[in-house]
Amino acid sequence: MSGFNLKEGQYNNRPLSDDEMWSAFSYVFSSNSKNSTSYKFGFLKSILDNLYNVDSELRLTFDQLFTKFAEVYWNLILKYNLRQSPKTSDNKMTYIEQILYSAASIYKIADGVPFEKLPADIIIKIAHDVKMKCKINVVGALFDDTKRSFYSFSRREEWIKINPLMYEFVCKHKVVIEKLNYYEWAKFLEKVNDDSVVIHLLDKLDESGKRHNLSIYRQILYDEFESNLCFYCGKPITDKRVEVDHFIPWSFVKDDNLWNLVLSCPDCNRSKRDRLPDKYYLDKLVMRNDIITREFNRLDMNNYKDDNLRLIYYYARVNGYDKIWKPKKVV
Ligand SMILES: [Zn+2]
Known part of the structure; x- marks a missing residue:
């Protein structure tokens, strides 16, 4: 995982076979891809959930991606009490946990309130803080782990641009890729959480981005x-x-x-x-x-x-x- 501190990246601009595209995702879900936190799974979910919000150049902005990212993590961490990294002796939290717990305390949000119930201005502030911190590591890490073939990105201009070949591939296999992502994410969360909170884990992951009030x-x-x-x-x-x-x-x-x-x-x-x-x-x-x-x-x-x-x-x-x-x- 050398890509985490990249400022920008360009996807491999050459024809890719279906096998090569599968292998880019297989790598993310393999034990070769190291995870000390669940960020990669969360960021991949943020892309999949935004797949039909791309512009005509298949671009997604960091605001679109990290608003979803903040929503998913808010619900997993504050609503379902799921840790996102292994317990350490000094009880150190991941950045996303630090940002969300501190927002809940600053804005005096009661326990268990889902993201969609927060006031609109607070949602914007939280999503902004999450973006500023998490864009530094998360975007480059997934870029590298998908063998630099999934998307290009610019941290300065705050966008990712999906490789058209990969876009079609992901649209065709969206449900399977999403399920693989949940499976590996759930395995990771089971390892770092107590048994009492991992019940119905797959539903919690799937519903973490769902708004109930339409x-x-x-x-x-x-x-x-x-x-x-x-x-x-x-x-x-x-x-x-x-x-x-x-x-x-x-x-x-x-x-x-x-x-x-x-x-x-x-x-x-x-x-x-x-x-x-x-x-x-x-x-x-x-x-x-x-x-x-x-x-x-x-x-x-x-x-x-x-x-x-x-x-x-x-x-x-x-x-x-x-x-x-x-x-x-x-x-
Ligand atoms: Zn009717």
Whole structure:
């Protein structure tokens, strides 16, 4: 792991075979890749959860990545009490633990409060502190461990740019890579934590970036865009009987993006569960998103493209989301 103190790096710009790309990830998950903390797993998760937020050059900013990183670690450390490095005799903590515990004390946050419930200005401050400290080691370390083929990065300009070959590869195998990452991360956490906190560890890792309160999106879609019919069955919805649904399931996308959220009646939401809607609804969503892009000037739609939505739908099918759902009765 020599790359940890690099200021910038450029990915190998040559054709890569599938075997070479697998071997870049196999290395991260092998015992040759040394981990005194869980940072590499956390940073890889931050990239995977942001995979569909890239700009047209496949770039992600450090703000995008380290906001997710801060959220994941806040929930693992403060909500679930999971240590991120082995216990030492002087009880030394990792930087991420130091930053988050000190933020909780400065801002007087009660025990067990999830990241999404923190006030917006405090979230921005915490994410900034995490970025300033963690960008120094984490970005270069994963760059090096993926054999300098996954992404380029600049610490000064604060971005990573994913190798297009690797981007396609990771989109195709996202679910498998994510599961491998959780497996190795869980193994690491089991070693450094007491048995009492490692129960349901895989769920804790997977849910560490999940927001449970989507009411802000409900308000945007219901009030601002005045949608008052269920996106799927067309039944009228009321502000008491309305749910925000991830069109492509959250378990695949792992993020809340306006372009992927629709209002649904509770019946459709319950019956759809973790399935992809029929292609007819994909076309309908593309039309809905066209209207949002044209008529409302929203920052969170800046990187949205119809073709990308169709690609993500395709990749979800490739990744095992091949059971297609339709509402039983359409009004
Ligand atoms: Zn419905």
